[in-house]
Amino acid sequence: MSFKSIVRELREMKDGIGNISRRRGVEGRNWRNRTRSHIAPDVAPFEPSEEGQWANLPPELLWDIIRRVEESETTWPARTVVLFCACVCKSWREITKEIVKTPEECGRLTFPISLKQPGPREAPVHCFIKRSRDNSVYLLYIGLTPSGDESDKLLLAARRIRRATSTDFVISLVAYDFSRASNTYLGKLRSNFLGTKFTLYDSQPPNDASIQESSQHNRRFRAKQVSPTVPACNYSIANISYELNILRSRGPRRMLCAMHSIPFSSIQEGGTAPTPTSFPQSFGEKTSPSVSDVKETANDVGPRESLVLKNKAPRWHEQLQCWCLNFKGRVTVASVKNFQLVAAVDPSHNIPADEQEKVIIQFGKIGKDIFTMDYRYPLSAFQAFAICLSSFDTKPACE
Structure with missing residues (x-):
């Protein structure tokens, strides 16, 4: 059943309930007029909800309704x-959040x-990237291929900012605002001077307290903050490195x-990846765990392997005279940027x-400025997008 038909049935049901409640309201007023002298003076009258009629x-x-x-x-x-x-309102939002499951x-x-x-464990999530x-600017959309009517759903956007000694890719939810405030x-994703090493920073603290403590040293602003609602730190959550190819060997x-x-x-049987449930309600709130929380996390997790x-190693194709990987039809143009990653x-x-x-x-590449990106558990769309952004940076020492 479509959403429109559900809403139509809901309105008819609401109209019926409204007629009954209006009839009962008239009877209630008549009853109150007859028994006004017997009502206690400290009983507050009923006030309807301020969130609107749909909240009731x-x-x-x-x-x-929301489940269907x-x-x-x-x-x-x-x-x-x-x-x-x-x-619609707070009650609708809470129930929707309970019904909607995680991508995993x-x-x-x-x-x-x-x-x-994290993405699903079985089938990967199919996305594509448009480069301007x-x-x-690099735009990440969900879907197999770009549509002709420009109705694709934008997931993430990134802008490349070249600096004297590095390159930054600032990642945002929208394509018109890349301000860190x-x-x-x-x-953001930051590279070194040669474009061979990258560090991925997250605006949210990681769930693991030990990682959080070791990654808070990179402040987004100086001691005098621009705004009290701006988070003070970036948290390092990943490192990406490309092997040098000084001898220009083939491959x-x-x-x-x-x-x-x-x-x-x-990735082991029964293992799980960190799954955040919500963004911080306010950037001004203290998001760092307390001392007791840090101790408890450290005792529960302990030293762990990242x-x-x-x-994935490609194979040499004798007829085509090139290195090949099985992208299952998702990549159609040969490029040095194409890759597949395994554990x-x-x-x-x-x-x-x-x-x-x-x-x-x-x-992988499918057009002049169109690339496909498919990811699965335990990576998230944010992490996968950042890994792909590292492939766009110039790497003269690796090719």
Whole structure:
């Protein structure tokens, strides 16, 4: 059943309930006029909710309506109606947040926090990136290929900023505001002078207290803050490095991604990756855990091994005379930027061979300025997008 039909039935039901309540209201007023002298003076009269008439629906009915909407609208742009339900009022928003599952569970992206949650374990999330050479902006959309009517759903945007000794990719939720003082700012990717090493910074503190303590040294602003509502730190959550190719040997780029915020146990049986549930309510609030929370986390987690990703080794094609990878039709143009990443597994980890060959993220070219990006658990869209951005930077020492 479509969302429009559900709303139509809901309105008819609401009109019926309204007629009954109006009839009961008239009877109630007559009763109050007859018994006014018997009513206690300290009883406050009933006041309707200030959130509107839609907030007064029975919780069971509201739960069923939003559940049916969430199940029927599975892809964009139809999935926007799920967001519309969450915007009606507070009660609708709370129930919608309870019904909508994480991308790991349902494979769908809904709320902005979904972009920082791990992707599905089975089928990857298909996205594509548009590059604008004029303003050095990179736009991440969800979908298999770009549509002709420009109705694609924008997930993330990044702008490249060249500096004297490094290059920054500022990542935002919108394509028109890349200010680090904005609420849409999510993080940044910074390279070294040669473009061979990158550090990914997140505007949110990681769940692991030990990582959080070691990554707070990079302040976004000086001691005198621009605004009290701006977060004071960037948190280092990953490092990306490209192997030098000084001798110009033949072959694709070789890269390693150390994901400090993701434990290696996440790809093992029964393992889980950190899954944030919401953004900080206010950037001015203290987001760092208390001392007791840090101790408890340290005792529970202890020293852990971070997940490391490496590029999947390609094979040499004799007829084409080039290195090839099986992108399953998602990449159509040969480019040095194309890559597939798998987990770097030590023999002592006892990981099955099929799990070792499972591609966690792949990136490739399909047009002049169009690239595909497919990612899966335990990476999030934000982390996968940052890894792909590192491939766009100039690397004369690696090619």
